[in-house]
Amino acid sequence: MLKLTKMASDNKVPVVTWLPVIGLAWLVPGGGHLLLQRRSRGLILFFTIMVTFLAGLLMRGAMFQWKTGDLFTTLIYCGGYLADLSSGILYLFTVWMGYAQDDVAGHVHDYGTKFLVGAGLMNVLAMVDAYEIATGKKE
């Protein structure tokens, strides 16, 4: 246990090393990789997440609002809101420019909502990857 704690403290990376990477990776999908000179991966992530998000938007997917109530309502709405928010600038521009749709009935709208959430979750994966690269856990 002592050995593990010592190893963890030896491997501690300063916050200033990874925080800007995480911040940029959240704001611009693939931005963290671009900052770390992983250009091709950053660009592929950017375009893939952008395509997913735009497809969701063009299918008139709804953006989740922060809403609490019973357990499932809280899980779905708060989880969906956090996932939408994870898209960074894509989410912010959509809300600021008034493209966020209300939740309406219809299967295409429903696919769109899932695409928007999926884009945010993909960006979370990209952020974790950028963090691991910034802290030296990964090439």
Added chain:
Amino acid sequence: MPKMNLSHMEASILFALCASIVLGLVTKRTDRERLMYGLYCFACFVGTLFGLGWLMYFGHG
């Protein structure tokens, strides 16, 4: 803003493609491993799509 109308199949394939690209990119260490894992994920998505489709078809009689 134009509206995109995709069928369930088209939407699923597009989502599978995008998710597979991201999963392949962020989980593996070499380009070859990334490509193979991305293809594997895509195959799993599409296989599940067809499998569940047939399951629902037979389930409904």
